[in-house]
Amino acid sequence: MRRVYMDANATTPLLPEVLEAMRPYWIEHFGNASSIHFQGQQARTAVNRAREILAEFFNCREAEVVFNSGGTEGDNTAIFGVLRPGDHFITTAIEHSAVLRAAERVAERGVEVTYIAPQPDSLIDPAAIRAALKPNTRLISVMLANNETGVLQPVEEIGRIAAEAGAFFHIDAVQGAGKVPFDVDRFGCHLLSISAHKLYGPKGVGALYIRRGTPIDPMMVGGVHERRRRAGTENVPGIVGLGKATEVAMQSMNDGDVERVSALRDRLEAGVLRIPGTGVNGAGAPRTANTTNIRFDQVEGEALIIALDLKGVAVSGGSACHSGSTEPSKVLMAMGLDKHAALASLRFSLLRTASEEDVDYVLGVVPEAVERLRTLAPA
């Protein structure tokens, strides 16, 4: 059976050149980057080379790049590391759980949290952020691209508001990496988290940009790694993989991959929308090129995911982190969808390597699966 993977927002495969770049760092160049000797220096060189690439990618100084275990750690560090009891924190209702659960946790510890609801097109209105500001607002955290809808938030405007208010600004940029150009100065952010495995790099590694002068308490303490901002022996192969994946991503954006994927996504969307009783969630807003979130009326989304998987098509409902739960997507609910519409919505997120044949295969499978579900088990 042909298998078409349309769940790139959950994770991506490693690119062969990324695997090749990582390969020497398991056995031959196995050193600890903190060691003084030759092997240590080999590892240190590799980590710093990756840091150089990330600094170019973020448009920041190398010293402002901290390697970690991924998006969740970056988001958690930004929130737990900056906020203290008595502070005010502004975030949105449509953030990833790594932000929302951390927000709940700091709220229990005496931080006041304001959640900004999105507009119906799932865009956060910067004016709503401005209106929520308080004299003690210390941190604002807004995602760059939504994991479920791909909708891109107006982070530059929010960055300006944060600057005027003297608040720190964190961007969860996990779903934006490799899809839109980054520039931490243009974004006006103090913190920005990314994850390698959404970027055709390895799982378990990521990076947090920390603008110079941002006071942050480390989550992991121990050795003096990463300038005391993240203790623990560096994951050298992982960091090398993240560096290589980032390098390839920058090249790919220059080579027009984004436009190509966007055209495929539009073709997929147009094909699926020919099925009666369907609609795109977040269609009115700017979105990442690879993502579409489609509502199938009278269909139980969970069953459609299974039906499609059994036909070789991998998609998801809501975010992968929530599969197996009853809860309708918070993001879609916050956009004003009712529970049934939210549970009837699926996310298709295309890989950078997607082809027209992939899209056509999916378009050959989806209408029949939807028809069968509507006939035999209408929601």
Add this chain to the structure above:
Amino acid sequence: MSGGVDSSTVAAILARAGHPVVGLTLQLWDQTRLAGKHGIPEAPKAGRCCSLDDVYDARRVAEQLGIPYYVVNQEERFERDVVRPFVDEYLAGRTPIPCSLCNNHLKFDQLLKTARSIGAERIATGHYAVNDYDEARGRWILKRPADLAKDQTYFLFGLTQEQLAHTLFPLGHLTKPEVRSAARTHGLRLAEKPDSQEICFIPGGDYKRFLNAYLEEQGEAVPETSGELVASDGSVIGRHEGIFNFTVGQRKGLGVASPSPLYVLNIDPANHRVTVGADEELATQTLRAHDLNWISIPALTAPMRVKAKIRHRHEPAWATLEPAGADAITATFDVPQRAVTPGQSAVFYEGDEVVGGGWIY
């Protein structure tokens, strides 16, 4: 796949026989939901339906067999069609059977629909029962299994012809020891996992604790149904704190002293009155059942001799069925039976075949 030995063995038998098999687990109840309320344990025990441990076990079996596996969440429907009616039945002074409701509304209704909608022809379950198509009668017949100690036909009387036609019971011809042996043969790690006995959503089997915790969670008061405890001659011998604390035939927890053992004979929900008496007084000659489903016959049109089973552990007893109005029957026992309990089902057998059944009222 519940994560137990029965459904796991079914999956193994079918998959190893070369059938294309998809494993599904129904997620029906969040075992942590009422944790800590009214003495319900904080951490659910392992080996309970829908616990994370059981889903993990089911998934591991599917991985071992190399079959696709999915968890289908039906918590909302389970609460609406099983838990809520269970609570309401007790509050109304009846004794519900959630397993039959679950079979009728979840397993053989929604699960079957889901299975067919994703492309499956049939569902196979680990129930101990046999279903065969009988050409002569043109009907699907449900029969008692080889292992009568594990017979689950009592909980399956609600299956329609359409449901039976799309269901496989691969364990119907096996005994439980044979099933465990098959599980071992197929190398299933859970071959020795103990059977689950209690109602899957009631931790520790204490339904009163569950009622209190559930109603509190729902923001509902426990209805005031306290009243008189009376003897069978009508004399008041005490008071009770609510009719939901009683089941017909119950002996413990009556709160009155008596030289000879007393049993609950009757619960009168309208007057909140609970009648108690001697064991002999529990015997009933005729029961009434409604909300019927017929399996081996299209309908009951004339009196019929059957063996009737009135609770899970009851030995079926000879009775004569007679139609008694729309969707209702009477069953008159040859020998009066002990503790006929409203809310339970009455299931009728002719030899090994399930004729049909209904709910005692």
